[in-house]
Amino acid sequence: DDKGGDAGNKETDKVAYITAFGAVGRDAFAWVAKEKGFFAEVGIEVDIKEGAGNQPNLTALKAGQVQFAALDFTGAVIQAGKGEFTDWRAIAAVHQQTLISVMTTKDTNITTPKDLAGKTMATGAGSVTELLFPAYAQLAGLDPKSVKIQGVQTTALNGLMASRQVDALGTFLLSRGALATASRKEVVILPYSDYLRDLFGNAIITTPKLIADDPDLVQRFTSAALKGLQYSIDNPEEAATILNKVKPTYTVAAGKGEIDAMAPYVKPAGGAPVGVMDEQRVARTIAVLQGSGLIPSGLTPANVVDFNFVKKP
Amino acid sequence: MISLWWAATWVFDADPFFVPAPPDVVEAFTRLPTYLLEQAQVTLLETLVGYGLATVSAILLAILLAASRTIERMTFPTIAGINAIPKVALAPLFLVWVGFGPETKVLMALLLCFFPILVSTMAGLSSTPSDLGEMSRSLSASWWQTFVKVRLPWALPQLFVGLKVATALAIIGAIIGEVINPDKGLGSVIVSSVQTADTPMAFAALTLLAIMGAALFYAVAALERVLVPWARAISS
């Protein structure tokens, strides 16, 4: 039926994609790819939905409401490792390093992980930040038990720090700007990636079924999305402006700040292309999680990542 | 009220991150007035649809339960139990069932305000004075006739109590839906401003919600005045 049309005018594929969490800087690339026509170039029409964290995103993927999703890779691996939900594969990394960090303000005089001993730290209850803290602390030479962890809803974190109800937060380092605004103090960041170097941050995932049925679509989507990601870190101001159009309450400055902050974590070491995932690192990630007792043994990198879509040079 | 708020922020020298003073909030509002009003409209629409559906379905269910004490006895404990389940906890499930977009929000609004309407309608329906009930029976009125001509009109003042309580719950329901899937509406404004610690903007959204809540409440109260003028007349 498309004989009459010209050869390049293949029918567009309609897919739905869900962002990791809402519409903030770290997720701007999806809108950038759409706005700049990267998806259209490869014949894909994307419906971007705003995510609400790992669990809802995995649920949405499983229920077939979206075909692609961004989420925190480490958290998803923990779920897969527990055998709770394995029906997904990562196809590209958004952040090469985890963005999880300990964050505090300068007046606490906490400058190294060891300073946390005897202090209270708030984290998202049950979040990856909380789960990985013991592993992080041990590597940093701190007794994890010496820190009092207070689990709360993530929206409450900045307030608790600003009012000094706690001495530190376990949170994504991208919320640095928000904490600075909230506390009006200088923010100190101790990234987990200083010690846990192999953990990825957000990743783009899809279902094994789609990979099997239409690898070409997955490939095209991955390429276009990563092109958007590259473009975003190259042109943070423009990316933030595009995002601001979607969500006017999210200021350009905030968006640019976040994109700038995450840029170092997006670029792979050694000039590898954006989005690449290294099998060795994934294996070490799994090992770290197993080592800290978060998941049983048995999970292999191939269970969670399909390495075919971002080619190493 | 606003002056009280202002005074409080001034007296306690409140940190604008926690409680911004009114001028900050006004400033936040003037930053994006049309956008905020558009989002308010989105939330309002979800609220109204959810509220409307809840009203209709709660009244229908109340009729069913009023029709048969057996059905009521059998099902009401379940309804009361289901109602105590925090919808917030189920929200991700709803997202899967009814999908992203306005449906989830409407569903949340509906679920949150359903029960008060149901309970107050049931209470109203079972409070028919015995002399009116007897009068209706003496005319051999059918169940339905008694219902429409005697029990329901008599229940209206109490039904409106439920409807008034439900306005706020419908708004809250829509917002919970929007927080879970923050694509549009004032709920998404709150989510994104909390993320950037833009408290004045969050308060601007909350203020709009408060205005919306008061407006809806008084709209229903005005409707009550029009529909049940007699209720005031026979009470002191």
Add this chain to the structure above:
Amino acid sequence: MISLWWAATWVFDADPFFVPAPPDVVEAFTRLPTYLLEQAQVTLLETLVGYGLATVSAILLAILLAASRTIERMTFPTIAGINAIPKVALAPLFLVWVGFGPETKVLMALLLCFFPILVSTMAGLSSTPSDLGEMSRSLSASWWQTFVKVRLPWALPQLFVGLKVATALAIIGAIIGEVINPDKGLGSVIVSSVQTADTPMAFAALTLLAIMGAALFYAVAALERVLVPWARAISS
């Protein structure tokens, strides 16, 4: 009801990840029965304290508003507006104000169930039949005497409507509090089981909440039967 749920999971061949079948839930419960019951107790206590405080304060406020139409006119729009503000959005603030531990949960429970009690009490208080009101005035009863001996007893059936609606809201409030600061209680069970995708466990907690909700509702209904037996007698 349970059989319906079971049938539904079976007919639709539901994925236990979304909706677990009853046996899975029972299994999840038997995994940690004492722990779950302990957590249920924590939630119940928070709920009851919040509910009790809400009842007392809402009735006191209703008395104040009933005492003066001027005060009512001036403050009620504000109250209705504040009530429409989603407490969920303010929850982080509460955490900062009242701190960790049970206080936040009790406060959320209180805030969620306050308004229905207030509105229904106010409605009840303003529905005194005019002949009883006149009788009381003819005795030169003071405002307070009329209130205690005529208006409040007459308002009880309607007050109980609010109290019944409030039971579920108090539970939901406590759970919202526990989700924000999930240290203890069934809310924290739900948070942690959702994070580990242990849906049967989450459903076990939800089921306990449903049972708790139905039990509270019927406890209040039983209290109503004891305190207002005459209300049934004069209605048909």
Add this chain to the structure above:
Amino acid sequence: MIKIAGLSRTFKGKSGPVEALQNLNLEIGNGEFLAVIGRSGCGKSTLLRLIAGLIPPSQGEVLVAGERVTRPRRDVAMVFQRPALLPWRTVLDNVLLPVEIFGMKRAQHRDHAMRLLEMTGLEGFAKRLPHELSGGMQQRVSLCRALIQRPKVMLMDEPFSALDALTREELAVELQRIHIELGTTVVFVTHSIQEAVLLADRVAVLSARPGRLNKLVEVEIPRPRSFGHNAHMEQVAATSAELHQLLLGNEYLPKPAAE
């Protein structure tokens, strides 16, 4: 038309049962006008509610037109002791309620309703709500509501109690006319012996609690009768005296406190 056989009714209260009626036997002919008198609380209203099928008997039965009464019948209308008007309906709409419930056209009965309101002196109040009326006016509305049904049997519980002497007389005359014209069977509870004598073919005198049939008195004054001056003064006086005596006679109530 109405047959009452071994009728008893007991109410169960928290502080013990109350025997309201005990073993009542009575037959009321087609088109008969029966007045019921008896002391306050002796079970007159209870009797009417039993005949109307509003409450079930504890023992015995009531037959209306040969059928056992188990629930209200459309050919039996009742005027309650309290007006029982719907507060949200205007006077006219209250009167038209039976018409609506019987599934008839309002428009066709509007004139009839207006005539009844006029007859009861309420023509200016058709559009008012019940709470704007005086007690006697409400009672008249409830009377109109029963009359519009043109029932075969009319049960009337002190329908004139809140009316002044004149209105009472006028309406008694009207009621008599309707009774004769339509051949309605009427059971009429009243506290006025004079009214009973004026209106009734027979007067049932109930004894005080528990209500039993003390005596059935025939009133043999030719119709139409009227209050005040009539040709049968003596008969009226004699019957009235007899009824008065009967009420006094069954004085089981404690004597009024010593004077």
Add this chain to the structure above:
Amino acid sequence: MIKIAGLSRTFKGKSGPVEALQNLNLEIGNGEFLAVIGRSGCGKSTLLRLIAGLIPPSQGEVLVAGERVTRPRRDVAMVFQRPALLPWRTVLDNVLLPVEIFGMKRAQHRDHAMRLLEMTGLEGFAKRLPHELSGGMQQRVSLCRALIQRPKVMLMDEPFSALDALTREELAVELQRIHIELGTTVVFVTHSIQEAVLLADRVAVLSARPGRLNKLVEVEIPRPRSFGHNAHMEQVAATSAELHQLLLGNEYLPKPAAE
């Protein structure tokens, strides 16, 4: 005791105002027993509510014991046309309500309350709730509630309307006794001319809507009076006839009657 000067009262309804009372002037002496008669809806209840201070006059004023009435007074008790009992209180507790409200000791008035209940034939019903009583029994409870106040002025709105002839007579005798013993000023609305003649020192005849004072009739029969056979048969008959005529009269002569 009571002075009514230029008293008018208009009710505003949605479908236009209703003039209930128009320019009423009347003085009621200390310890006087005034009966008020008039057609249904002529403003009798409105008059009592104005004297009781329950509603404000549209024009004119009411003085009780020389003071202008602006709100209810404790020395004025009212028996309402409808019983207005609290449904959650037992009969005894309903009767004791004024005692509680006046801040007196319940225990001290319990016996009095029981005596009043006995006098009205309700001794067996002290512990029952109002809905378990017949209409006439409820009315008697409300009468007891007024009598327990031993007020200086008693306003009674058709207090005997739901009672049978005998109970009515008994209570009328009791009321007369109380009136004489305590010197209570009584304003007594009734539909029974006979009752008015038996009880009243003077009878105020109101004209039909709007209510105006048609005539004040003195009843010059010596007390104590009783129903039935008495030495003043002729006087009773004459006064009754006059009252009857007055009621009738202003039906056809709607002119305001000058005092």
